Amino acid sequence: MERASKGMSLGRVLDALRGALAPQDALLLVMAVILLRHEAETERGDEWGDLTPAREAWGALMSGGLWRDGGHGLAEALHRGLRAREAEFSSLLDLPNLGGVRGQQVAALIDWVAAAPDLTEIFEVCLDHGQTTSKGGDYYTPSDVARLLAGVMEPREGDAVYDPVCGSGGLLLRAREHLEASGGHADELALYGQDESRSALQTAAMNVCVHGAEARLKGPESTFVNDRFADLTFDVVVANPPFNQSGWDEGGYLRHSLPWPYGVPPAGNANFAWAQHVVRKMTPTGRGALLLPTGAATTAKTAEGQIRARLVDDDVLSCVVELPAGLIPHVRNPVSLWLFTKSKKPRDNWGRSDRSGQFLLIDARDTAASVTRGRRAMPEAAKKRIIKTFAAWRGVRGSQPYEDVPAWCTSVSRGEIAAKEYDVLPSHHVAAPPAESVPADAHERAADLTDELLGLFETSRRLEGELRDLLGQL
Known part of the structure; x- marks a missing residue:
């Protein structure tokens, strides 16, 4: 489920961001970009047909102009596009410091999110990744x-x-x-x-x-x-x-x-x-x-x-x-x-x-x-x-x-x-399943095997005696 399309994966996206962001901050950035695309696709333009902030910001990321400027341009676009959500959740959507992110590090991220056919699925991919790789902090219910x-x-x-x-x-x-x-x-x-x-x-x-x-x-x-x-x-x-x-x-x-x-x-x-x-x-x-x-x-x-x-x-x-x-x-x-x-x-x-x-x-x-x-x-x-x-x-x-x-x-x-x-x-408290009854023919078979085994014991004792006699004649 980690792969979105075009052979890209969340792992590749996070590898590209390694060094510029801590793992948890990188994952938060990925989720914020997913949210920005969602907002852009669900918002409508105003009565004059002008673009809303989210649609404008997502369009800028898709054009490549902002991410070529590095983390500062990306942060500006995200804050502008998600301003309404940040206000709704009392600034819970604060983003990590993206100043150290270079433009080329963001390319795989934008491509991966843009290619995804279902945003809820790739968001779940992010949650699953956080569960399987985290060594502490927040854990979520599968x-x-x-x-x-x-x-x-x-x-x-x-x-x-x-x-x-x-x-x-x-x-x-x-x-x-x-x-x-x-x-x-x-x-x-x-x-x-x-x-x-x-x-x-x-x-x-x-x-x-x-x-x-x-x-x-x-x-x-x-x-x-x-x-x-x-x-x-x-x-x-x-x-x-x-x-x-x-x-x-x-x-x-x-x-x-x-x-x-x-x-x-x-x-x-x-x-x-x-x-x-x-x-x-x-x-x-x-x-x-x-x-x-x-x-x-x-x-x-x-x-x-x-x-x-x-x-x-x-x-x-x-x-x-x-x-x-x-x-x-x-x-x-x-x-x-x-x-x-x-x-x-x-x-x-x-x-x-x-x-x-x-x-x-x-x-x-x-x-x-x-x-x-x-x-x-x-x-x-x-x-x-x-x-x-x-x-x-x-x-x-x-x-x-x-x-x-x-x-x-x-x-x-x-x-x-x-x-x-x-x-x-x-x-x-829960009782064990009842023991399966042994079929009658199984009892008969067990008796036959017992008789056969006793016969083999008797044969073994006879052969042992004959071998001892032969050894005594040497």
């Missing part, structure tokens, strides 16, 4: 995992979707994509995101624009330090936070200043701070999806175990899906998907089954496929199976009746989870 979250959340027209650690904005955009694929109007979703990383928000702002979407993006500031949507709750909350995050509590201040209805999270691990934030930000009929390390489902640590127990006892947890390892780059931990709702009573955005006091556990550990060395992805069939299982359990109209499936899924009661010390790891 598209296959993001589509799984969108599928189980089933966003609907009129919903407000919120990601408190939005990264590149991928989870928000996948929600929009899911609604559109389901026949809904994507623009009927309201998208909200916050992140503490400035570079992540820069990427999210460009990603949203390239996809022709709108979103309210806030930051850069930690959601825990300052929730920029403090007065709002949402129909859908999705999050892929940093796992086992330490130092999140501002030296202990946040642990004692924020409301923690299910218990104060430990200072060295924010997993259950994120879980409580997701629940807190849902409307009374809202839904939440949260990625956590699998250890969070079974840890015996006192504080975390107590919070997990209270989430179960309060019946806000609906489902845990144990996912394969290796789905998220740079994360060694196996991953689990936790789904939340404040009511499991039958309703329009839930289903016809009353699942109060019940919990669905899905063991999907063996569903991944290797795509590259050290990188695994979840095939479409596996995602659909998880989504359909969750829908059947809720009694969604048109779904098949739910049944427990050995080695795949089980529905358990609150009492059953409590009996296992509130361990919600699916593989600790």
Whole structure:
């Protein structure tokens, strides 16, 4: 997917910029040029037919006049063409210093972006490249995992979707994509995101624009330090936070200043701070999806175990899906998907089954496929199976009746989870498949082989005796 056309690739573009820009700044420049082309192609001229700033700037880059002047000309064109977007996102689109970029270094970049048939695809190429080459900093949710979250959340027209650690904005955009694929109007979703990383928000702002979407993006500031949507709750909350995050509590201040209805999270691990934030930000009929390390489902640590127990006892947890390892780059931990709702009573955005006091556990550990060395992805069939299982359990109209499936899924009661010390790891609950019965002829065949083997032993002993007699006569 990295190749656009004419044999060019993102790797070649970045190689040309090596030395003039740091790798992350070079990638940001590429994404800004992609956005400029998008803006130029979607803007219309004014009533006199004059060119808009974006169309004029892109035309100048295509003519080669500005990039021959080097980085200063390129920076001027980008700022002029993206001025409206910079204002919209409070200068989140600040570009790196391009003063050291020579004109010829930009040629491959302009050609690659100009030749691309689909700008959203090459923007995804940029995100994938950042994931596979980054040694630190911002990490984003792979598209296959993001589509799984969108599928189980089933966003609907009129919903407000919120990601408190939005990264590149991928989870928000996948929600929009899911609604559109389901026949809904994507623009009927309201998208909200916050992140503490400035570079992540820069990427999210460009990603949203390239996809022709709108979103309210806030930051850069930690959601825990300052929730920029403090007065709002949402129909859908999705999050892929940093796992086992330490130092999140501002030296202990946040642990004692924020409301923690299910218990104060430990200072060295924010997993259950994120879980409580997701629940807190849902409307009374809202839904939440949260990625956590699998250890969070079974840890015996006192504080975390107590919070997990209270989430179960309060019946806000609906489902845990144990996912394969290796789905998220740079994360060694196996991953689990936790789904939340404040009511499991039958309703329009839930289903016809009353699942109060019940919990669905899905063991999907063996569903991944290797795509590259050290990188695994979840095939479409596996995602659909998880989504359909969750829908059947809720009694969604048109779904098949739910049944427990050995080695795949089980529905358990609150009492059953409590009996296992509130361990919600699916593989600790889902029964193994029944042992296959051995056909009768197989038993007969085993008996025949046993008789044959015993006969061979007897022959061996006889031959050994005869050999000893022969040796004694020598």
